[in-house]
Amino acid sequence: MSQRITPQHKVSEPPALLRWWLDYRRVMLLLLTLFIAITIVYPLYQVFWRSLMVDGEWSLANYSAVFLRPSNYMALWNTLWVSVLATGLAVLIGTLAAFVVQRTDVPHKALLSVLLVLPFAIPPLFSAIGWVQLAGPVGLFTQWWRELFGAPPPWNIYSPGGIIFVLAVTNYPFVFITVAGALARMDSSLEEAARTSGVGPLRIMKDITLPLVRPAILGGALLAFVSSIDNFGIPAVLGMRAQFYVLTTRIYEALTIPNMPLATAMSVLLVLVAIVCLVAFRRLEGSRGQYAVISGKSVTPNVIRLGKARPWVLAALYLTLVVIVLMPVFALVLTSLLRFWGADLSADNFTLRHYIAVLNQSGARRGIINSLILAPAAATIIVIVSAMIAYLNVKARQRGAGLLDGIATVPFALPGSVIGVSMILAWSNPAFGPTLYGTLWILLAGYIMRYMAFGLQSTRSTLQQIHDSLEEAAWTSGASRLRTIRDITLPLLRPGMLAGWVLIFISAFNELTVSVLIWTTGAETIGVWIFLMQDSGFTGRAAALAVLTLPVILLLYLFTQWLTKLEARRRERRAGKPDA
Amino acid sequence: MTAILTLDGLTKRYGQVTAVDNVSLSIDANEFFSLIGPSGCGKTTTLRSVAGLESAQQGCIQMAGRTVFDAATRRDLPPNKRPIGMVFQSYAVWPHMNIYENIGYPLKVRGLPRDAIKARVQRVLDMLGMGNLGARMPSQLSGGQQQRVALGRALAIEPSLLLLDEPLSNLDAKLRESMRAELKQVQRDTGLPILYVTHDQDEALAMSDRIGVMSAGVLHQIGTPTEVYTRPATRFVLDFIGTVSYLPCEVLKWEDESVKIRWGEAGEASAMLGVNQDTPKHGPASLAVRPEHVLLTPVADAIQPGLARGRVKIRAYLGDAWEYHVRVGECLIRVRTDSAQALEEGSEVAVGVRQGYVVNADDAGQERVLFS
Numbered sequence: 001m002s003q004r005i006t007p008q009h010k011v012s013e014p015p016a017l018l019r020w021w022l023d024y025r026r027v028m029l030l031l032l033t034l035f036i037a038i039t040i041v042y043p044l045y046q047v048f049w050r051s052l053m054v055d056g057e058w059s060l061a062n063y064s065a066v067f068l069r070p071s072n073y074m075a076l077w078n079t080l081w082v083s084v085l086a087t088g089l090a091v092l093i094g095t096l097a098a099f100v101v102q103r104t105d106v107p108h109k110a111l112l113s114v115l116l117v118l119p120f121a122i123p124p125l126f127s128a129i130g131w132v133q134l135a136g137p138v139g140l141f142t143q144w145w146r147e148l149f150g151a152p153p154p155w156n157i158y159s160p161g162g163i164i165f166v167l168a169v170t171n172y173p174f175v176f177i178t179v180a181g182a183l184a185r186m187d188s189s190l191e192e193a194a195r196t197s198g199v200g201p202l203r204i205m206k207d208i209t210l211p212l213v214r215p216a217i218l219g220g221a222l223l224a225f226v227s228s229i230d231n232f233g234i235p236a237v238l239g240m241r242a243q244f245y246v247l248t249t250r251i252y253e254a255l256t257i258p259n260m261p262l263a264t265a266m267s268v269l270l271v272l273v274a275i276v277c278l279v280a281f282r283r284l285e286g287s288r289g290q291y292a293v294i295s296g297k298s299v300t301p302n303v304i305r306l307g308k309a310r311p312w313v314l315a316a317l318y319l320t321l322v323v324i325v326l327m328p329v330f331a332l333v334l335t336s337l338l339r340f341w342g343a344d345l346s347a348d349n350f351t352l353r354h355y356i357a358v359l360n361q362s363g364a365r366r367g368i369i370n371s372l373i374l375a376p377a378a379a380t381i382i383v384i385v386s387a388m389i390a391y392l393n394v395k396a397r398q399r400g401a402g403l404l405d406g407i408a409t410v411p412f413a414l415p416g417s418v419i420g421v422s423m424i425l426a427w428s429n430p431a432f433g434p435t436l437y438g439t440l441w442i443l444l445a446g447y448i449m450r451y452m453a454f455g456l457q458s459t460r461s462t463l464q465q466i467h468d469s470l471e472e473a474a475w476t477s478g479a480s481r482l483r484t485i486r487d488i489t490l491p492l493l494r495p496g497m498l499a500g501w502v503l504i505f506i507s508a509f510n511e512l513t514v515s516v517l518i519w520t521t522g523a524e525t526i527g528v529w530i531f532l533m534q535d536s537g538f539t540g541r542a543a544a545l546a547v548l549t550l551p552v553i554l555l556l557y558l559f560t561q562w563l564t565k566l567e568a569r570r571r572e573r574r575a576g577k578p579d580a
Numbered sequence: 581m582t583a584i585l586t587l588d589g590l591t592k593r594y595g596q597v598t599a600v601d602n603v604s605l606s607i608d609a610n611e612f613f614s615l616i617g618p619s620g621c622g623k624t625t626t627l628r629s630v631a632g633l634e635s636a637q638q639g640c641i642q643m644a645g646r647t648v649f650d651a652a653t654r655r656d657l658p659p660n661k662r663p664i665g666m667v668f669q670s671y672a673v674w675p676h677m678n679i680y681e682n683i684g685y686p687l688k689v690r691g692l693p694r695d696a697i698k699a700r701v702q703r704v705l706d707m708l709g710m711g712n713l714g715a716r717m718p719s720q721l722s723g724g725q726q727q728r729v730a731l732g733r734a735l736a737i738e739p740s741l742l743l744l745d746e747p748l749s750n751l752d753a754k755l756r757e758s759m760r761a762e763l764k765q766v767q768r769d770t771g772l773p774i775l776y777v778t779h780d781q782d783e784a785l786a787m788s789d790r791i792g793v794m795s796a797g798v799l800h801q802i803g804t805p806t807e808v809y810t811r812p813a814t815r816f817v818l819d820f821i822g823t824v825s826y827l828p829c830e831v832l833k834w835e836d837e838s839v840k841i842r843w844g845e846a847g848e849a850s851a852m853l854g855v856n857q858d859t860p861k862h863g864p865a866s867l868a869v870r871p872e873h874v875l876l877t878p879v880a881d882a883i884q885p886g887l888a889r890g891r892v893k894i895r896a897y898l899g900d901a902w903e904y905h906v907r908v909g910e911c912l913i914r915v916r917t918d919s920a921q922a923l924e925e926g927s928e929v930a931v932g933v934r935q936g937y938v939v940n941a942d943d944a945g946q947e948r949v950l951f952s
Contacts, residue, residue: 467672469668470672472666472672473666473668473730473733474674475633475658476632476633476659476664476734476743477660477665477685477689477733477734477737478686478737479689480658480660487685488674491676492674492675
């Protein structure tokens with residue numbers, strides 16, 4: 001063959017120590033550590049440190065203040081029992097739905113699965129407003145009940161019961177997804193072994209299947225629980241009117257007074273609740289031992305034939321879905337189009353005036369623009385930073401990068417209210433740098449802290465799937481480290497980065513819990529405006545603004561679903577290599 | 581001949597573990613050199629050090645007349661500065677590039693003009709018999725084809741040295757055999773020196789000009805396939821290459837060019853054996869025998885001196901041969917005979933040994949081999 005190609009090399013090496021420091025990994029780690037220290041560690045430190053300070057002295061006075069006033073410790077107690085009951089109900093709905101879809105011969109399984117996880121795409125604040133319009137004093141359901149029975153209905157949506165119910169129908173998809181996934185992946189031979197021993201299908205469910213998916217149920221329950229104690233929109237819309245407070249709404253109240261030390265102390269309490277529950281769940285999970293049976297492919301799972309009950313079960317499922325998933329959205333849309341809620345559904349009562357009012361309101365317009373700036377900005381920054389951290393950690397195996405990853409993931413376990421309080425403490429009169437409070441920057445900082453873990457999770461798991469030899473092959477092919485990252489690593493990482501970006505965008509676009517604590521005039525978001533409008537009685541406008549944002553969220557949500565399906569199919573293709 | 585690659589005293593430690601222990605070897609132009617050993621023996625670490633993917637703590641590596649690594653002067657060229665091509669066990673064909681882009685990438689990185697890349701890639705594809713598959717994506721190829729792409733990518737720049745890391749271990753048995761021949765053919769055609777790492781001794785014996793046998797980081801022997809098979813330098817090489825069974829024996833008499841041993845139950849037998857200086861001079865020892873060096877005869881024929889009495893425990897028909905597990909006294913030995921001779925399970929046989937190695941009875945640490 002023709003001439004050999006040998007790389008030109010000119011070696012002029014800097015001194016060893018300098019070279020050590022100039023190593024790109026160390027420089028990157030240093031910069032990323034600085035970023036995480038400023039955006040995450042510093043605000044966290046502020047919360048815990050300030051909660052222990054009174055007039056510059058160490059003191060537990062803030063905590064004793066929490067417990068001296070019944071309204072404060074009641075909020076802690078309310079958070080606990082409301083979340084426990086809401087989680088219980090979510091587990092019931094989610095597990096039942098998962099079993100029916102995965103383990104009976106009910107038809108329309110694909111459609112049912114999509115509809116059942118739809119609540120994920122609907123912001124909790126929207127469902128809360130929707131449920132007020134359905135079951136509130138002038139709600140549709142309330143009216144129907146009156147017409148049917150001629151008496152006021154036995155429920156009151158502005159109550160702990162209302163909060164529990166709406167939290168449950170918002171959070172049950174966590175349980176449904178984990179349990180349905182576990183059932184789908186369960187080794188069916190375990191059930192077949194029972195069947196060949198002469199055990200009936202219902203008995204198998206109870207004695208074999210249910211115990212085996214217990215870890216999945218617990219895992220889903222934990223997610224639902226954390227989501228419940230974190231929630232602000234639902235207890236704010238349904239509880240504050242009835243003077244029923246949980247920690248998140250109490251913190252909101254304390255900040256409007258404002259009583260910063262009290263808010264701080266309650267934030268720390270909220271963190272403690274979260275941690276205690278996390279540990280308790282882990283214990284519960286660990287005490288029975290982990291079953292390693294959920295792996296591999298299932299062929300013919302143990303399916304219960306519904307027989308004559310089949311159409312009835314299907315009808316019941318659809319009815320439930322219509323009531324808990326579609327009706328709130330329908331009520332929201334109707335509210336935004338009716339002149340006033342409770343008006344007859346005649347043509348002259350339909351109007352676009354709420355939409356016009358919203359779009360003519362400069363504050364609301366600003367809110368839309370702000371959210372349209374903040375969500376992509378936060379998503380982009382997080383994805384880039386987390387891709388770099390994940391690369392250092394997974395690929396470059398830089399010492400310290402794993403720790404950095406761990407620290408940056410901590411806020412994932414923190415309720416949003418705590419992040420909001422930490423933002424105010426850190427950035428309203430910061431020890432260094434400019435005051436961010438009163439600008440959009442504080443919202444950006446809050447979103448970065450809150451959603452950092454999303455970016456890390458998606459980039460980390462994608463990088464772990466990229467075999468080291470793919471990079472080494474480029475390296476031994478003559479590409480420099482940087483060129484390898486550009487030509488090999490980044491293209492392969494891109495799907496994971498995109499998935500993370502969309503997830504962060506959706507979450508940040510309708511964020512409320514953090515935003516409602518740190519917004520200021522000029523720096524409002526869509527979520528804040530919807531809440532404020534609803535809170536001050538302009539439900540029609542709140543609904544109109546919500547309906548305007550829903551298509552964006554739904555489209556992006558469907559896009560992520562499509563992305564994950566695509567990814568799964570590609571992985572299947574790669575696993576089942578065609579053979580010569 | 582000039583050495584293309586020279587390793588001198590290469591040592592690589594991971595914490596307390598010494599993965600590569602003072603390894604020295606050199607590979608000549610046109611040579612197919614295999615490193616073989618069980619997993620974890622340090623062969624892959626050695627290869628990766630040559631590639632520049634690992635940095636050793638001691639020793640130096642010279643490649644094509646240039647020092648690419650020297651622990652003493654802290655010189656360590658990165659992989660992209662070494663004139664190598666490498667094929668990985670997992671293929672490592674980039675899933676987001678088509679076949680053409682995969683093979684052309686090393687050329688593109690070196691800044692070759694588009695036309696030159698195109699011509700070169702096509703020539704490589706033709707050589708590998710994949711001339712029309714350039715536009716395919718890797719996921720559309722079979723495992724064997726993907727491995728061929730990986731090979732083509734390593735060959736594209738016409739490197740000074742080709743590094744292969746167990747490239748055939750992910751293929752099924754039939755395909756592996758045909759790829760073996762293909763690889764050997766490519767090496768003949770291009771005249772490229774190859775450093776080949778494998779745990780499969782058949783592969784190493786069939787393809788290599790020379791073999792280096794490694795265990796626990798130590799290079800035990802370097803030699804041609806015939807040398808390592810017939811004249812193993814250490815007990816480990818004897819055990820690892822081919823199959824051996826052990827029979828107890830006793831060294832009776834030691835002379836310059838021969839020893840007299842007693843084994844089995846049939847009394848003394850003298851044997852003319854080549855002598856290794858380190859062999860025990862007298863006393864208990866072991867006689868190591870390869871399956872093809874054992875003779876079995878039905879016991880009806882008298883047991884003569886130099887034969888032992890045994891019983892067939894298990895037999896297996898392999899098509900071209902019979903394999904027997906024969907109990908001799910306390911020992912179970914493996915025997916391979918041609919397919920014509922069929923002995924029943926449970927039948928009594930007379931066992932003779934044509935060739936063997938006398939080794940120390942205590943296999944604790946001593947590694948001494950005597951060959952016939």
